[in-house]
Amino acid sequence: MQREIRPLGRPRQDHQDKPTKAVILDVATQLFLDKGYQVVSMDDVAKKCGVTKATVYYYYKTKSDLFTDAMVQMMLRIKKRIFDILSTEKPLKDRLFEFAKAHLQATFDMDINGFMKEAKASLSNEQLQQMKQAEDKMYEVLEQALTASMEKGEIPRGYPKLGAHAFVALLTVGNFKDAEHKPIFLSLDEMTEQIVDFYWNGIGN
Amino acid sequence: MQREIRPLGRPRQDHQDKPTKAVILDVATQLFLDKGYQVVSMDDVAKKCGVTKATVYYYYKTKSDLFTDAMVQMMLRIKKRIFDILSTEKPLKDRLFEFAKAHLQATFDMDINGFMKEAKASLSNEQLQQMKQAEDKMYEVLEQALTASMEKGEIPRGYPKLGAHAFVALLTVGNFKDAEHKPIFLSLDEMTEQIVDFYWNGIGN
Amino acid sequence: MQREIRPLGRPRQDHQDKPTKAVILDVATQLFLDKGYQVVSMDDVAKKCGVTKATVYYYYKTKSDLFTDAMVQMMLRIKKRIFDILSTEKPLKDRLFEFAKAHLQATFDMDINGFMKEAKASLSNEQLQQMKQAEDKMYEVLEQALTASMEKGEIPRGYPKLGAHAFVALLTVGNFKDAEHKPIFLSLDEMTEQIVDFYWNGIGN
Amino acid sequence: MQREIRPLGRPRQDHQDKPTKAVILDVATQLFLDKGYQVVSMDDVAKKCGVTKATVYYYYKTKSDLFTDAMVQMMLRIKKRIFDILSTEKPLKDRLFEFAKAHLQATFDMDINGFMKEAKASLSNEQLQQMKQAEDKMYEVLEQALTASMEKGEIPRGYPKLGAHAFVALLTVGNFKDAEHKPIFLSLDEMTEQIVDFYWNGIGN
DNA sequence: TATGAATGAGTGTTCATTCAT
DNA sequence: TATGAATGAACACTCATTCAT
Numbered sequence: 002m003q004r005e006i007r008p009l010g011r012p013r014q015d016h017q018d019k020p021t022k023a024v025i026l027d028v029a030t031q032l033f034l035d036k037g038y039q040v041v042s043m044d045d046v047a048k049k050c051g052v053t054k055a056t057v058y059y060y061y062k063t064k065s066d067l068f069t070d071a072m073v074q075m076m077l078r079i080k081k082r083i084f085d086i087l088s089t090e091k092p093l094k095d096r097l098f099e100f101a102k103a104h105l106q107a108t109f110d111m112d113i114n115g116f117m118k119e120a121k122a123s124l125s126n127e128q129l130q131q132m133k134q135a136e137d138k139m140y141e142v143l144e145q146a147l148t149a150s151m152e153k154g155e156i157p158r159g160y161p162k163l164g165a166h167a168f169v170a171l172l173t174v175g176n177f178k179d180a181e182h183k184p185i186f187l188s189l190d191e192m193t194e195q196i197v198d199f200y201w202n203g204i205g206n
Numbered sequence: 207m208q209r210e211i212r213p214l215g216r217p218r219q220d221h222q223d224k225p226t227k228a229v230i231l232d233v234a235t236q237l238f239l240d241k242g243y244q245v246v247s248m249d250d251v252a253k254k255c256g257v258t259k260a261t262v263y264y265y266y267k268t269k270s271d272l273f274t275d276a277m278v279q280m281m282l283r284i285k286k287r288i289f290d291i292l293s294t295e296k297p298l299k300d301r302l303f304e305f306a307k308a309h310l311q312a313t314f315d316m317d318i319n320g321f322m323k324e325a326k327a328s329l330s331n332e333q334l335q336q337m338k339q340a341e342d343k344m345y346e347v348l349e350q351a352l353t354a355s356m357e358k359g360e361i362p363r364g365y366p367k368l369g370a371h372a373f374v375a376l377l378t379v380g381n382f383k384d385a386e387h388k389p390i391f392l393s394l395d396e397m398t399e400q401i402v403d404f405y406w407n408g409i410g411n
Numbered sequence: 412m413q414r415e416i417r418p419l420g421r422p423r424q425d426h427q428d429k430p431t432k433a434v435i436l437d438v439a440t441q442l443f444l445d446k447g448y449q450v451v452s453m454d455d456v457a458k459k460c461g462v463t464k465a466t467v468y469y470y471y472k473t474k475s476d477l478f479t480d481a482m483v484q485m486m487l488r489i490k491k492r493i494f495d496i497l498s499t500e501k502p503l504k505d506r507l508f509e510f511a512k513a514h515l516q517a518t519f520d521m522d523i524n525g526f527m528k529e530a531k532a533s534l535s536n537e538q539l540q541q542m543k544q545a546e547d548k549m550y551e552v553l554e555q556a557l558t559a560s561m562e563k564g565e566i567p568r569g570y571p572k573l574g575a576h577a578f579v580a581l582l583t584v585g586n587f588k589d590a591e592h593k594p595i596f597l598s599l600d601e602m603t604e605q606i607v608d609f610y611w612n613g614i615g616n
Numbered sequence: 617m618q619r620e621i622r623p624l625g626r627p628r629q630d631h632q633d634k635p636t637k638a639v640i641l642d643v644a645t646q647l648f649l650d651k652g653y654q655v656v657s658m659d660d661v662a663k664k665c666g667v668t669k670a671t672v673y674y675y676y677k678t679k680s681d682l683f684t685d686a687m688v689q690m691m692l693r694i695k696k697r698i699f700d701i702l703s704t705e706k707p708l709k710d711r712l713f714e715f716a717k718a719h720l721q722a723t724f725d726m727d728i729n730g731f732m733k734e735a736k737a738s739l740s741n742e743q744l745q746q747m748k749q750a751e752d753k754m755y756e757v758l759e760q761a762l763t764a765s766m767e768k769g770e771i772p773r774g775y776p777k778l779g780a781h782a783f784v785a786l787l788t789v790g791n792f793k794d795a796e797h798k799p800i801f802l803s804l805d806e807m808t809e810q811i812v813d814f815y816w817n818g819i820g821n
Numbered sequence: 822t823a824t825g826a827a828t829g830a831g832t833g834t835t836c837a838t839t840c841a842t
Numbered sequence: 843t844a845t846g847a848a849t850g851a852a853c854a855c856t857c858a859t860t861c862a863t
Contacts, residue, residue: 021826037324039244042853053828055856060826064854114378115320119242133385162390163400166379173319173378174371180338185367195368203408226843247836259837260845269837431847447734449654452832463849465835470847474833524788525730529652543795572800573810576789583729583788584781590748595777605778613818636822657857669858670824679858 022060024050030071038068038120068120069128076113076135080142087146093155094201096146097168102193105175112173140165147204157205164204171196227265229255235276243273243325273325274333281318281340285347292351298360299406301351302373307398310380317378345370352409362410369409376401376408432470434460440481448478448530478530479538486523486545490552497556503565504611506556507578512603515585522583550575557614567615574614581606637675639665645686653683653735683735684743691728691750695757702761708770709816711761712783717808720790727788755780762819772820779819786811 018024028049032041043064047054061067086100113136121129143165150156175192178184186192224232233254237246248269252259266272291305318341326334345367352366380397383389391397428434438459442451453474457464471477496510523546531539553575560566585602588594596602634642643664647656658679662669676682701715728751736744758780765771790807793799801807 036327037244039242040324040327043855044853054854055829056827058855059828062855112317112320112323114381115317115323118317118320119245119324122241122245130385137384160390160400163379163404166382166390167376167401167404170375170379171372174368174375176319177371179342180335185365185371195365196372199368199372199408202410203404205407248838249836258845260839260847261843263838264844267838446737447652447654449652450734450737453834454832464833465850466848468834469849472834522727522730522733524791525727525733528727528730529655529734532651532655540795547794570800570810573789573814576792576800577786577811577814580785580789581782584778584785586729587781589752590745595775595781605775606782609778609782609818612820613814615817658859659857668824670826670860671822673859674823677859 021050021052021056025052025057025060025067026071026074029067030075033068033071033116034075038116038123043067065120065124065128069124069131072113072116072132073135076132076139080135080139083139083142087142093146093150094197097200098193098197101168101172101175101197102189104172105189105193140169143168159205167203168200171200226255226257226261230257230262230265230272231276231279234272235280238273238276238321239280243321243328248272270325270329270333274329274336277318277321277337278340281337281344285340285344288344288347292347298351298355299402302405303398303402306373306377306380306402307394309377310394310398345374348373364410372408373405376405431460431462431466435462435467435470435477436481436484439477440485443478443481443526444485448526448533453477475530475534475538479534479541482523482526482542483545486542486549490545490549493549494552497552503556503560504607507610508603508607511578511582511585511607512599514582515599515603550579553578569615577613578610581610636665636667636671640667640672640675640682641686641689644682645690648683648686648731649690653731653738658682680735680739680743684739684746687728687731687747688750691747691754695750695754698754698757702757708761708765709812712815713808713812716783716787716790716812717804719787720804720808755784758783774820782818783815786815 019027025046029041029046032046032049043054043057046067047057050057057067061070082103083100086103087096089096091099113132117129117132124132140162144161147156147161147164151158151161174185175196176184184192186195230251234246234251237251237254248259248262251272252262255262262272266275287308288305291308292301294301296304318337322334322337329337348370349366352361352369355361356363356366379390380401381389389397391400429437435456439451439456442456442459453464453467456477457467460467467477471480492513493510496513497506499506501509523542527539527542534542550572554571557566557571557574561568561571584595585606586594594602596605640661644656644661647661647664658669658672661682662672665672672682676685697718698715701718702711704711706714728747732744732747739747755777759776762771762776762779766773766776789800790811791799799807801810
C-alpha cells in the first residue's frame with residue numbers, strides 16, 4: 002500500500018510512476034465509491050497513496066474539489082464505456098445484455114443519488130452542478146441508443162429518457178443481497194438475463 | 207421530562223407531549239433521512255428535540271443505536287403501509303399504482319442501500335443485520351402480493367423476488383431530476399402511470 | 412502549570428476553584444497581551460489552564476470569540492481602574508501622576524491599535540465593533556475628568572479628547588527600551604514624573 | 617528574471633523591471649505593514665510578486681529574514697526622510713509640523729513596538745537586535761535635531777530622548793478612529809496643528 | 822535564476838462519548 | 843429523568859521549509 006518513504010523536496014523524476022495527481026485521483030475515486038464522501042478523510046486518501054495529506058492538498062484545494070473531480074472523471078469513463086458497448090452493430094437486446102453484465106461485474110452501485118445526498122451539504126452549487134451534468138451525459142448516451150433503435154423500428158416507440166433511467170435502476174437490483182448475503186439469483190448470468198428480459202418486456206416488446 | 211409552568215393554550219412545537227424517547231426517534235429519523243448518517247450529529251438531534259446531548263445518550267447508548275432503531279422502525283412503518291395498500295381487493299395493477307403514487311409523493315428515496323454504505327463503517331454487524339432483516343421484510347410483503355397474484359393467474363408466473371425489487375428500483379426513477387432540476391415527466395400522475403405501465407409490461411403482461 | 416490530570420466526565424464540584432470559564436478568560440487575556448492574537452493557539456490556552464482544547468471550545472465557540480471577550484473584559488477593568496484613580500478629590504496633576512505610575516508598573520502596552528491590526532483579518536465586524544466601543548469607553552473616562560477640570564478652571568480650556576489620547580500615547584513612551592534594553596529614564600519615578608510634566612505643559616499649563 | 621515577449625507599451629504592473637529581490641522586499645514591506653507578521657504568508661508575498669514561493673526562498677533564507685530586512689530597510693528610509701525634513705534651516709516648530717504632516721499622511725502607524733511583540737517569538741535575537749538598532753537610529757535623528765535646537769536656545773533645555781519619543785508617540789494619536797470611524801479632528805491640517813502645538817507646549821515653550 | 826513537488830508540524834474546530842450531580 | 847462539564851481522537855486545511863531540476 003505504502004510506496005517508499007519519501008524524502009523532502011522534489012523527488013527524482015521516476016518516469017515509470019503514474020503522476021502523483023493521477024494516483025491520488027484513482028485512489029480517491031475508489032475510496033469514495035467504497036465508503037462515501039464523509040467517511041473518507043483526506044488522510045485516508047493520502048496514506049493509501051503513500052504521500053502526505055499536504056501533497057493531496059497540493060493538487061486539490063479542498064476535499065470537495067477532489068470529490069467532484071473524482072466523480073466527474075468516473076462518470077466520464079462510464080459514459081465512454083457505455084458508448085463503446087452500445088455502439089456496436091449487434092441487436093439492441095444483445096448490447097443491453099453486454100452492458101448489464103459489464104456493469105454488474107463491476108459490483109459498484111452507480112448510486113449517484115445516494116452520494117449526492119450525503120455530500121450535498123459540503124459541496125458548492127457549482128460542484129453539484131458539475132456532477133449533475135456529468136450524470137446527465139451518462140444517461141444521454143443510453144437514451145440516444147434507445148432513440149436510434151426506436152427510429153429503426155427495433156423497439157416500439159416510447160419514452161427513451163424513461164427507458165434509460167429504468168434500465169440503470171433495474172441494474173441496481175443485481176447488487177441486492179439479503180440479510181443472509183444471498184443475491185436474488187445465484188449466478189451472474191442468470192441475474193443479467195432476467196433483468197434484461199424484464200427490461201425488454203418493460204419497453205414494450 | 208419535567209417542563210416548566212406554561213401559559214394556557216396550545217403549546218407551540220412541543221411535540222404534543224409525546225414521550226421524550228419517541229420525540230428523539232422521530233426527529234432522528236427525519237434528520238437521518240434528510241442528510242445521511244455521518245452529517246447528522248447527536249447535537250443536531252438533541253437541539254432539534256429541545257433537549258441536551260446527554261439526554262439523547264440517556265435513551266440511546268450510541269449514535270449507531272439511535273440510527274439503527276430509527277431506520278428499523280421506519281422500515282416497519284413502510285412495510286405496514288405497503289401491506290395496507292396491497293391488501294385490498296382491487297386488481298393488482300391498481301394496487302401497484304396506488305403504492306407507487308403514495309411512495310413518490312413521500313419524496314424520499316427509499317435508498318436503503320446508499321444509507322447502509324455510508325453508515326457501514328460505523329455500525330456493528332448485529333446492527334447491520336437488524337437493518338437488513340427489516341429491509342427484507344419490506345420486500346417480502348410486496349413479494350407475497352406478487353406471488354398471490356401469480357397463483358390467482360392475474361399475472362404470468364415469474365420470479366416474485368425479482369418482481370418486488372424491480373418495482374422498488376423503478377420507483378427511484380421517479381425522483382430523478384436533471385441538472386436543470388427537471389424530472390423525467392412533469393406531472394406526478396404521468397410519472398406514476400408510466401412507471402407502473404413499464405413495470406406491468408416487465409413482469410410479462 | 413498543568414493542574415492535575417482530569418478524568419472524563421463532570422468533575423466533582425471543587426468549590427475552591429475559580430470556575431473554569433473564568434480561568435480560561437484570565438489565562439487567555441494574559442497570553443494574548445503577551446504574545447498577540449495569532450501567535451497564541453487555542454491549545455496554548457488550554458494547556459496553560461490544565462484543560463483540553465475541547466473544554467476551551469465548550470465555553471468559547473471560536474478563538475475570535477475568546478479574544479474579543481478577553482479584550483473587552485480587560486478594557487472594562489482598565490476603565491474601572493482609571494475611573495477609580497481619577498475620581499478622588501486630589502488636584503488633577505496628582506491624579507494623572509498616580510494613573511501614570513499605576514499604568515507603567517503594569518508593564519503592558521495598552522496597545523490596542525496594534526492588536527486590532529493583527530487580529531483584524533480574523534474578527535467579525537461585530538467583534539471589531541465591540542472592541543472599539545470598549546476602547547472608546549476607556550478614553551471617555553479620562554476625557555470626562557479633563558472636561559471637569561477645565562470647567563473648574565483647573566486647566567486651560569482645550570480639546571479633552573485630544574488630551575485623553577495624548578496622555579495614553581505618552582505613557583507608551585515609558586515602555587520603550589533601546590537595543591541595549593535601556594529605558595529612557597532609569598527609575599520608574601523619574602519616568603513618570605517627566606511624562607506627566609511633559610503632558611502638563613502640553614495641555615497648556 | 618526571464619520574461620516572455622510582451623506587446624509594446626507600458627507593462628501593466630510589472631514592477632518596472634526592478635530586480636526580483638527588490639520587488640520581493642517592497643511587496644513584503646507593504647504586506648507586513650498592512651497585516652502584521654504572522655498573517656502574511658510567504659505564499660502571499662510570492663503571489664503578489666508574481667513569482668513562486670521557492671523564488672522568495674531563493675533570495676531570503678527564512679520568513680524572519682525577509683521580515684527583518686523589510687523592516688530595517690523601511691526604518692532606514694524613514695530615518696532618511698526625517699533627516700531630510702529636519703535638516704532645513706526653518707524654525708524647529710515648522711520642521712516638526714512638516715514632519716508630522718508627512719507622517720500622518722502616510723497613514724501607517726510607525727508602531728514598531730506592536731510589530732516586534734507579534735514577531736518576537738519567531739525572530740532570532742540577532743534579528744531583534746538589528747531591528748532595535750534601526751529603530752534607535754530613527755529616534756536619534758530626531759533627538760539630534762532637538763539637541764541642536766536646545767543648544768541654539770531655540771527651545772528650553774530638557775531631555776531630548778524623551779522629546780523624540782514623545783513626539784512620535786503623539787503622532788499615533790492622529791491615526792485614532794473611534795467605533796464610528798471618526799478621528800479626533802476632522803481635517804488633517806487641524807489634527808497636525810493641534811498635535812504639534814501640544815508638543816510644543818510639552819517641551820516647555 | 823527560478824520553480825514544481827513534497828513534507829512535517831501545526832491550527833482551529835467538531836463530535837461521540839462519559840460521568841457526577 | 844435529565845443535564846452540564848469535560849475529554850480524546852479525529853478532521854480539513856495551512857504554512858514554512860526543502861530539494862532536484
